[in-house]
Amino acid sequence: MTSTHRPSDGVVTSGVGLFADALDAQAVGVNRVDWRPPMEGTEDDLVTVATDPLRLDANRRAVDAMTSTQAMVVDVAPASQLLGLERGQFLHAGPPLKWENASGPMRGALQGAAALEGLVDDPEDAVALFESGDSVSLEPCHHHSAVGPMAGVVSPSMWMWVLEDQTDGRRTYCTLNEGLGKVLRYGAYSPEVLQRLRWMSDVLGPLLGQAVRATGPIDATGILTQMLQMGDEAHNRNRAGTLMLLRDIAPALAQSGADAKDIAEVFSFVGGNDHFFLNIAMPACKLALDAARGIEGSTMVVAMARNGTEFGIQTAGTGDQWFTGPAQVAEGLYLGDYGPDDANPDIGDSAITETAGIGGFAMATAPAIVRFVGGSVPDALATSRRMREITIGENPRWSIPVLDFMGTPTGIDVSRVCRTGILPQINTGMAGRVAGVGQVGAGLVTPPANIFPAALSALAERTRARR
Amino acid sequence: MTTTGFEHVELRRGAYADSVALLQVSKDVAAVDGVTAAQVAMATDLNRDVIAQMGFTLPESTPNDMIVAVRLDDEGTLPAALEAVDAALARASRRSDDGASSEIEPPRTTLSAFDRTDAGLALVSVPGASAAVEAADALDAGRDVMIFSDNVPVEHEIALKQLATERGLLVMGPDCGTAVIDGIGLGFANAVRPGPVGIVAASGTGCQQLLCLLDHAGVGVSAALGVGGRDLSEAVSALSTREAMRRLDEDASTELIVVVSKPPAAKVAEELREYAATLTTPVQFALLGSGQPDLTTTAEAVLETLGRPVPEWPHQGETAQVEGGRLRGLFVGGTLCDEAMLIAADAVGDVYSNIPLEPRLELGADRRADGTVMIDFGDDGMTAGRAHPMIDPTLRLEDLARTARDGDASVVLMDVVLGHGAEDDPAGSLAPAISSAVETAKAGGRELAVVVACVGTQDDPQQTDRQAEALAAAGAEVFLSNAQATRRALSLIGAAR
Numbered sequence: 036m037t038s039t040h041r042p043s044d045g046v047v048t049s050g051v052g053l054f055a056d057a058l059d060a061q062a063v064g065v066n067r068v069d070w071r072p073p074m075e076g077t078e079d080d081l082v083t084v085a086t087d088p089l090r091l092d093a094n095r096r097a098v099d100a101m102t103s104t105q106a107m108v109v110d111v112a113p114a115s116q117l118l119g120l121e122r123g124q125f126l127h128a129g130p131p132l133k134w135e136n137a138s139g140p141m142r143g144a145l146q147g148a149a150a151l152e153g154l155v156d157d158p159e160d161a162v163a164l165f166e167s168g169d170s171v172s173l174e175p176c177h178h179h180s181a182v183g184p185m186a187g188v189v190s191p192s193m194w195m196w197v198l199e200d201q202t203d204g205r206r207t208y209c210t211l212n213e214g215l216g217k218v219l220r221y222g223a224y225s226p227e228v229l230q231r232l233r234w235m236s237d238v239l240g241p242l243l244g245q246a247v248r249a250t251g252p253i254d255a256t257g258i259l260t261q262m263l264q265m266g267d268e269a270h271n272r273n274r275a276g277t278l279m280l281l282r283d284i285a286p287a288l289a290q291s292g293a294d295a296k297d298i299a300e301v302f303s304f305v306g307g308n309d310h311f312f313l314n315i316a317m318p319a320c321k322l323a324l325d326a327a328r329g330i331e332g333s334t335m336v337v338a339m340a341r342n343g344t345e346f347g348i349q350t351a352g353t354g355d356q357w358f359t360g361p362a363q364v365a366e367g368l369y370l371g372d373y374g375p376d377d378a379n380p381d382i383g384d385s386a387i388t389e390t391a392g393i394g395g396f397a398m399a400t401a402p403a404i405v406r407f408v409g410g411s412v413p414d415a416l417a418t419s420r421r422m423r424e425i426t427i428g429e430n431p432r433w434s435i436p437v438l439d440f441m442g443t444p445t446g447i448d449v450s451r452v453c454r455t456g457i458l459p460q461i462n463t464g465m466a467g468r469v470a471g472v473g474q475v476g477a478g479l480v481t482p483p484a485n486i487f488p489a490a491l492s493a494l495a496e497r498t499r500a501r502r
Numbered sequence: 503m504t505t506t507g508f509e510h511v512e513l514r515r516g517a518y519a520d521s522v523a524l525l526q527v528s529k530d531v532a533a534v535d536g537v538t539a540a541q542v543a544m545a546t547d548l549n550r551d552v553i554a555q556m557g558f559t560l561p562e563s564t565p566n567d568m569i570v571a572v573r574l575d576d577e578g579t580l581p582a583a584l585e586a587v588d589a590a591l592a593r594a595s596r597r598s599d600d601g602a603s604s605e606i607e608p609p610r611t612t613l614s615a616f617d618r619t620d621a622g623l624a625l626v627s628v629p630g631a632s633a634a635v636e637a638a639d640a641l642d643a644g645r646d647v648m649i650f651s652d653n654v655p656v657e658h659e660i661a662l663k664q665l666a667t668e669r670g671l672l673v674m675g676p677d678c679g680t681a682v683i684d685g686i687g688l689g690f691a692n693a694v695r696p697g698p699v700g701i702v703a704a705s706g707t708g709c710q711q712l713l714c715l716l717d718h719a720g721v722g723v724s725a726a727l728g729v730g731g732r733d734l735s736e737a738v739s740a741l742s743t744r745e746a747m748r749r750l751d752e753d754a755s756t757e758l759i760v761v762v763s764k765p766p767a768a769k770v771a772e773e774l775r776e777y778a779a780t781l782t783t784p785v786q787f788a789l790l791g792s793g794q795p796d797l798t799t800t801a802e803a804v805l806e807t808l809g810r811p812v813p814e815w816p817h818q819g820e821t822a823q824v825e826g827g828r829l830r831g832l833f834v835g836g837t838l839c840d841e842a843m844l845i846a847a848d849a850v851g852d853v854y855s856n857i858p859l860e861p862r863l864e865l866g867a868d869r870r871a872d873g874t875v876m877i878d879f880g881d882d883g884m885t886a887g888r889a890h891p892m893i894d895p896t897l898r899l900e901d902l903a904r905t906a907r908d909g910d911a912s913v914v915l916m917d918v919v920l921g922h923g924a925e926d927d928p929a930g931s932l933a934p935a936i937s938s939a940v941e942t943a944k945a946g947g948r949e950l951a952v953v954v955a956c957v958g959t960q961d962d963p964q965q966t967d968r969q970a971e972a973l974a975a976a977g978a979e980v981f982l983s984n985a986q987a988t989r990r991a992l993s994l995i996g997a998a999r
Contacts, residue, residue: 040622040645043684047615047645049636050627053893054650054689057922058625060963063686066615069608070628070636078631085638086661088668216548368525371552372532372539406526406594417607423617424610454635455610477525 077453077488080495084450087498089332097327097335097351098428098446101391104326106207106319107252109199111244113236115191117208118179122152126176128187128384129342130357134165134173138343140222140379143470144186145173147224151232152190158224177338177349180325181208182317182384185220185466186343193232194240198255198318205325207318211235211243214308216473221466222379223473238297239304242288249287253280255319258312260432263393263443268401269316270385270394271462271477276312281305317384320391327351327446331501334494335427336447339390339459339482343382343466346482350449350490352497358490360483365465367478368406377472378465381480386461392430392445395460395479396422400435404462418460419444425451425459449494452487507538508574510583511558517568518544523594524568530590531572536579540572542587612639625688626675627651633676634658641671648728649675650689652882656737659730663741672745678728679706682713687922689728690892693961697722698757699804700750700783702743704729707835707919708762708790708797710957711984714966715801717959718982719813724756725749734766740774751781759783760804764840765791792859796841796985815983819974821951821994822940827912829995830905831876831988832898834891838917838955839878842988849997850874857881869901870910877901892924899935906939906950913951914939915991917984918973920958920966927964929972936976951994952978955987 045064048055055065073081084090114120125145132141142162149161154171165171176183183189195208213231217223247253258279265275281302288298305311324337333351340347347357362380369377388394398405399419402412419435422444429442447459458481465476519527524543531540539556543549545563554560558571572583609615612624616639624640626633630653640647641662654676666673674681680703681688685696692710694717701723703709709726716723727749729742743761750756759781766774766789778785786807788800795803802812829846833839836857843853854871857878858864869877878884879891879898891898898916905911918928925931936952943950954973958966970980981987 040620041684042623042686042688045619045621046686046688047612047619047621047624047640048627049612049615049624050629050651054625054627054923057687061686061922064619064621066619066621067608068612068615068636069610070632071610072629073632073635078635081632082634082638082658082661085635086658086665088665091642216551368529370525371541371556403520406523420606424614450635451611451613457610 071456074453074456074484074488077491080488080491081450081453083495083498084334084491087332090334093330093332093352094335094427094446094448097330097333100326101323102430102432102445104200104256104323106198106255106322107201108196108247108255108315109252110197111194111211111240111247112197113191113240114189114193114195114208117195117197118181118189120189120191122191123154123170124172124174124191126174126179126181126183126187126189127342128176128183128185128382129340130345130347130359131175132173132342132344134168136344138379138382139468139470139472140382140466141186141343143222143224144188144219146470147219147228148188148190150224151229152192175340176384177340179208180206180321182321182387183210183220184212184313184317184385185383185464186222187384188219192236194236194244196315196318198315198322199252200322200326201252205322207322207325209314209318211239212308212311212314214304215310218473221464221473222470224471239301242291242293242297242301243284245291246284246287249291250284253283255315256323256432259316259319259393262312263397263400263433264436266401266403268394268397268404268462270313270388271404271464272309272401273312273316274309276316277305277309280312280315313385316393317387320387320393323391324387329354332498334449334491336390336449339386339461340384341381341386343379346381346486348482348486348490350494353490353493356493358486358493360486363480363483365463365476365478365480367465367476369465369476370474373467373475377467377475379468381463382466383463385463389459389461390447392426392443393433395462397433397435397443398460398462399438421457422460424455425457449487449490453491456484458482458484508577508580509558509572510574510580511560511569511571513545513561513563514568514570516566518566519568519591519594527587527590527594530593531583531586534583534586536575537583537586538573538575540583542568542570542591545569612636613642616640616643616645621645623648623683625650630654630676634662637662637673638665641666641669644669644671646672647674648678648681648688649673649730650678651675652677656732659732660738663738667741667745672727672749673742674728675730677732678730680709680726681728682723682726690919690921690923691726692717692921692959693963694959695722696724696755698724698755698808700724700753700756700759701726702729702746702750702759702761703727704731704733704743704763705790705837707957708837710835710919710921711797711838712760712762712788712801714957714959714982715798715815716804718816719801719805719810721805721808721810724753734763734770734774736767736770740766740770743774744777747777747781747785751783756783758804758807759785760788760800761785762788762800763790765789765794790837790840792844792847796845798983798985815981815986817979817981817986818970819977819979821953821977821979822949824912824949824951824994826996828910829874829913829915829991829997830911831915832901833876833878833917834880834898835917835919835957836878836880838957838984839876841984842915843876845985845988846874846876846992849992856883875911892919895925895928895931899931902935902939903942906942907946909943909946909948912949913953913991913994915953915988916955918954918956918958918969920956920962920964920969922963924964929969933972933976936973936978940977953987953991953994954978954980955984956980956982957984
């Protein structure tokens with residue numbers, strides 16, 4: 036029969052095993068699908084979306100837009116200047132949130148930021164300020180082209196990385212990483228936390244800005260390509276990326292003419308913080324994913340973000356709508372004698388890395404991380420392969436050597452999540468439940484399952500409306 | 503945070519494990535009976551702070567030292583705790599020996615399977631509500647798809663076929679039982695030789711009958727493409743039939759296209775004839791219905807068109823002679839049941855059935871009537887929660903035994919459909935059941951005649967001759983042609999025209 040593809044090249048079977056057996060008996064190659072029923076109640080919406088004439092091309096365009104984005108680090112400057120944030124304006128991680136629903140670490144970070152901005156002298160006094168809501172406002176980072184790890188709190192005086200797509204001038208932003216332990220993003224607000232933040236605004240930010248401008252645009256996407264080959268998955272492990280960044284800006288820092296003691300402090304602060312590059316990886320991922328927004332008919336996830344109370348996703352085909360459900364507590368290992376009761380539900384915009392196909396999705400390239408849940412190297416390999424079951428494609432630039440240079444699984448497909456029940460795997464840090472505690476552990480977490488059928492339903496609704 | 507009990511802190515100089523491994527070690531040690539807190543960590547400033555906060559007093563150290571800090575219920579637990587530390591550290595440095603978990607998990611969707619292989623076609627038999635989703639995956643991969651699943655909503659079918667039409671792809675089904683492509687049998691299909699006839703079929707067992715008759719006449723097929731029973735309805739408007747005809751027209755080895763279907767909606771029939779006129783390959787329509795030729799006549803017409811001789815259609819065995827009485831047909835093939843009813847209706851008038859020609863002839867739950875009865879055991883209503891009777895013959899065998907016992911009928915007409923996907927040896931259970939039925943009737947002072955249409959080819963896994971011989975030996979009269987078998991059964995009750 037006239038067709039480019041023929042059953043003699045093999046047949047993919049789903050369902051009754053008998054027919055696959057009959058093909059086996061005819062010496063035809065059979066590839067059996069391990070089919071299982073989809074998430075409850077999604078059958079009709081899945082068919083509507085599957086037969087949407089726009090979907091195939093829309094998803095291809097979404098993945099192409101994302102994987103062809105080159106994110107360049109072009110500047111470091113204060114949020115007031117970059118985002119126009121004014122006194123009393125605060126950004127936070129995740130979907131929209133009101134103070135009364137905010138978790139301990141989110142409150143702690145906001146209290147610390149209020150003190151940093153001089154709205155209150157003592158962070159404890161900020162509780163009344165946020166409760167009253169007078170002269171303060173809370174908005175998601177994502178609504179301002181920004182992302183923030185953990186609590187993700189941004190206030191006007193904080194300095195931020197600026198990443199730019201130089202083909203169209205789009206930009207994304209993220210604050211500078213404070214390091215581990217007692218830090219604002221984990222909800223800590225003790226004097227040492229605020230003191231470090233002040234040093235970052237007074238010394239670190241200005242020096243980095245000067246160095247970046249002197250060095251010229253730094254290819255963040257290119258560094259990500261390399262670090263994935265060096266054992267980093269760019270969410271919980273950013274060691275190689277941090278050192279590559281330092282290598283790139285070191286000459287300009289050395290020639291900055293700044294006080295040698297300040298330069299040395301910058302070197303040791305950046306070099307001593309294995310997560311420093313995370314705050315570049317995240318806006319680089321957002322810049323790429325934002326290129327895929329607003330594509331009618333696309334079922335691709337363009338943001339996964341948590342505010343410590345809720346987990347939210349946005350898709351390419353549903354505009355700025357958030358689909359949210361309760362944030363889960365990560366499974367993993369605890370610092371000191373902290374335990375599961377001490378951990379806050381999942382928090383942070385850093386799941387933008389998984390949304391872009393790295394982090395938990397690139398687990399295979401960073402086997403060290405799998406031990407966060409007491410797993411093994413084969414688990415890490417299996418995880419990356421399993422994530423490919425729910426993604427539209429692979430990233431040709433970001434590859435995993437140990438999986439024979441398979442591209443990272445790219446473009447989470449709402450449909451495929453609903454069909455397989457496989458939830459995106461996210462590598463994450465765990466914040467203490469109580470404001471002011473800081474980090475209590477690290478581990479693995481998934482989104483609440485129900486947000487995917489909700490997003491699917493909205494996509495199906497739009498498909499029906501177009502018919 | 504408790505600070506009572508016994509505390510032990512030691513430095514292991516030069517020992518190293520990465521921080522993640524040490525988190526696991528700490529967790530393992532803390533789980534030991536009698537250990538109330540444990541921390542094993544490299545002595546960085548941060549870790550020293552954490553351990554100090556837990557209430558331990560630390561000696562001077564460098565970041566290259568490993569700290570082991572445990573708090574115990576009492577001193578006696580110390581050896582066990584330290585042993586646990588060593589064991590956990592040993593585990594942390596050991597490679598996993600669980601080779602099995604590194605095996606690649608099977609694909610969970612049809613699209614994922616196509617991402618992994620160059621397979622040329624998808625065969626979908628998942629529950630009807632999900633079939634269109636798997637089928638759409640095949641279309642996304644640029645492949646044709648056969649959908650065996652039934653209970654697929656017609657809206658799904660239309661949307662899927664419209665998508666396939668845009669992309670020049672073929673959707674066979676839903677509810678498509680049979681296809682042969684490149685000589686490969688898909689679903690329930692007979693092993694046939696390559697040849698000049700291209701079949702487009704909206705009926706699975708109708709297609710199988712045609713394949714087997716042509717095969718017996720020495721004529722093979724280029725392909726048999728199923729399209730699903732609803733394709734020629736006005737709603738679906740023959741989208742797959744047209745694509746299948748187009749494919750066969752482009753195929754150099756196809757000399758004649760045969761379209762097998764129940765009579766389509768008038769508008770669809772007209773459009774199809776217009777379309778057929780645009781093709782370079784001649785098209786013969788074989789429409790199954792009242793006043794239309796039966797499948798055997800169609801096969802003969804095909805042979806005549808090709809200029810090939812029409813053979814004697816084989817039959818063997820002798821049945822008991824009966825006088826009068828009723829005819830009861832027990833079928834596994836829907837189209838074969840339909841064909842038998844159409845032929846019988848001309849001879850005896852009313853035929854009662856679970857798939858009746860007219861609604862008033864619908865059988866009740868006991869499947870009995872005072873007259874000619876034909877039952878399709880493969881109908882949806884009789885397969886809910888069970889395998890198809892071509893795979894599981896239980897219900898039909900029960901009916902045969904009951905008919906023999908009750909003397910409900912003097913002639914039983916049955917089909918046996920062979921080929922890929924069907925039972926390994928249908929005669930293995932049916933032949934003894936026939937012998938036993940004939941004996942039972944005799945014991946009751948009656949005669950029971952059994953006529954069988956055995957639809958198969960010699961190359962089928964079950965070998966049609968072997969099956970027919972076994973059935974004939976059991977006392978049945980066996981035909982290849984379902985129409986001939988039906989006429990023989992009617993003549994036995996004295997109703998043949």
